Amino acid sequence: MLIDRTHKRKDCAEKCSLWGRKEEGVSVTSILIDSVKLAEGVCTNQIQADIALKASNDMNVVIKMYMDGELESSNEFIDALPAQADKMADILKSEDNKCFEAHTGPKGDNPCKYGSLLFYHLRALLLYIDKHPERAFPNKRDTFRKTIYDKYNILIADNGYFNEKSLKALEKFYKQLPKHLHREGIQYDAPLFATQSVIDAWSCSDSKPTIGVSRRGFNVFHEQLGDASENGFPSDTPFPIAAADLLLVVTRHEVAHQFDRVIFNREDSRMQDMKVMLTEASQGNDQNWLRSNVGDIYFQKAKAEIIASQIGNQYLHSTTTQLRLAAHRLKNSGNGIPMSWFLFNVDLMTQPGKKKAPFYENESNGRVSKINVKIKRDSQGRIKKLKIPTCGKVTVTYNGAGLVETVSDNASSCMIPN
Ligand SMILES: [Zn+2]
Numbered sequence: 001m002l003i004d005r006t007h008k009r010k011d012c013a014e015k016c017s018l019w020g021r022k023e024e025g026v027s028v029t030s031i032l033i034d035s036v037k038l039a040e041g042v043c044t045n046q047i048q049a050d051i052a053l054k055a056s057n058d059m060n061v062v063i064k065m066y067m068d069g070e071l072e073s074s075n076e077f078i079d080a081l082p083a084q085a086d087k088m089a090d091i092l093k094s095e096d097n098k099c100f101e102a103h104t105g106p107k108g109d110n111p112c113k114y115g116s117l118l119f120y121h122l123r124a125l126l127l128y129i130d131k132h133p134e135r136a137f138p139n140k141r142d143t144f145r146k147t148i149y150d151k152y153n154i155l156i157a158d159n160g161y162f163n164e165k166s167l168k169a170l171e172k173f174y175k176q177l178p179k180h181l182h183r184e185g186i187q188y189d190a191p192l193f194a195t196q197s198v199i200d201a202w203s204c205s206d207s208k209p210t211i212g213v214s215r216r217g218f219n220v221f222h223e224q225l226g227d228a229s230e231n232g233f234p235s236d237t238p239f240p241i242a243a244a245d246l247l248l249v250v251t252r253h254e255v256a257h258q259f260d261r262v263i264f265n266r267e268d269s270r271m272q273d274m275k276v277m278l279t280e281a282s283q284g285n286d287q288n289w290l291r292s293n294v295g296d297i298y299f300q301k302a303k304a305e306i307i308a309s310q311i312g313n314q315y316l317h318s319t320t321t322q323l324r325l326a327a328h329r330l331k332n333s334g335n336g337i338p339m340s341w342f343l344f345n346v347d348l349m350t351q352p353g354k355k356k357a358p359f360y361e362n363e364s365n366g367r368v369s370k371i372n373v374k375i376k377r378d379s380q381g382r383i384k385k386l387k388i389p390t391c392g393k394v395t396v397t398y399n400g401a402g403l404v405e406t407v408s409d410n411a412s413s414c415m416i417p418n
Pocket residue numbers: 253257304305308
């Protein structure tokens with residue numbers, strides 16, 4: 001198969017004609033072979049930074065073509081692949097700590113070398129070829145990245161930045177998310193895996209290299225666990241709680257962005273209809289929003305931020321705190337919209353057809369406890385009762401417009417202690 005320089009892929013516009021060091025008419029197979037050969041020189045310092053960057057960009061296009069099945073009809077490519085995969089595996093295996101430290105930028109003594117960027121692309125292509133992470137993560141320093149990939153199909157694209165504590169906390173977070181949200185949200189339509197990237201760990205001289213190797217992915221700040229904290233709850237929250245770890249706050253928010261497609265893609269439009277109805281009902285008053293500190297003008301303009309904010313920054317931090325806030329607003333000012341949003345969140349977090357909702361509590365160092373809460377629905381499928389450990393039964397009623405009208409008194413003081 002020949003490369004057409006003018007062939008533009010939808011997802012990468014200009015970058016796709018960037019066969020940097022190649023002339024027109026060069027085959028994809030030789031691009032791959034040359035890039036792998038260049039990667040062999042990373043640990044021996046035989047590759048220049050600009051060449052490593054170009055080889056990485058070339059590999060990025062090869063990966064996307066392979067991911068989309070565009071290379072399946074190329075016998076030349078398919079025949080060459082096993083030997084090239086073996087070479088890639090050997091190269092990644094030979095990346096000892098000395099080599100890793102010598103070429104992994106952008107910080108330290110070796111900024112902008114791009115050797116690690118080329119290795120990242122070898123790793124991604126190897127994942128697509130092997131369909132398992134054994135050869136892609138051969139070294140001990142990637143143990144937790146390998147585990148996260150293996151269990152949750154998420155490639156951590158952090159240029160070796162995250163420390164063990166951060167990676168362990170991320171792994172626990174993914175473990176506590178319901179499977180339907182992994183499947184229909186994070187992984188939806190991803191051929192094999194999604195990526196969690198830290199683009200600032202790759203950027204160099206103010207430029208951010210291309211690292212997208214999946215159709216699904218999200219980016220987080222350049223922060224380790226314990227670096228900073230943030231509280232997503234507004235000042236009228238009863239019995240306020242401590243701020244949450246910022247690495248996890250950002251991860252929860254970005255992951256919750258992936259949940260929009262869960263309700264959007266469902267044949268049953270009940271949840272999507274509810275989101276539209278509640279967004280309209282919330283118009284004009286910040287206090288209708290659980291994340292009222294962000295507010296109505298923002299959410300009306302950026303509807304994709306609603307679930308990310310209210311589930312990512314609050315529900316996944318402390319579910320009962322969100323319940324207390326919602327119930328307090330209803331008791332205090334007769335406003336049932338926040339409580340309706342809370343139940344929308346519970347509904348989205350619950351696997352369809354199941355009677356247990358996950359609650360997340362007692363955040364400490366980025367970690368929460370997950371507690372199962374039994375829910376009961378009415379004949380229209382709306383949640384009418386939650387049986388919350390230590391709080392007892394929380395019951396709600398609805399008005400004619402479908403908004404929550406009443407909630408039992410125990411809701412505004414409900415807490416699940418450690
Ligand atoms: Zn967002």
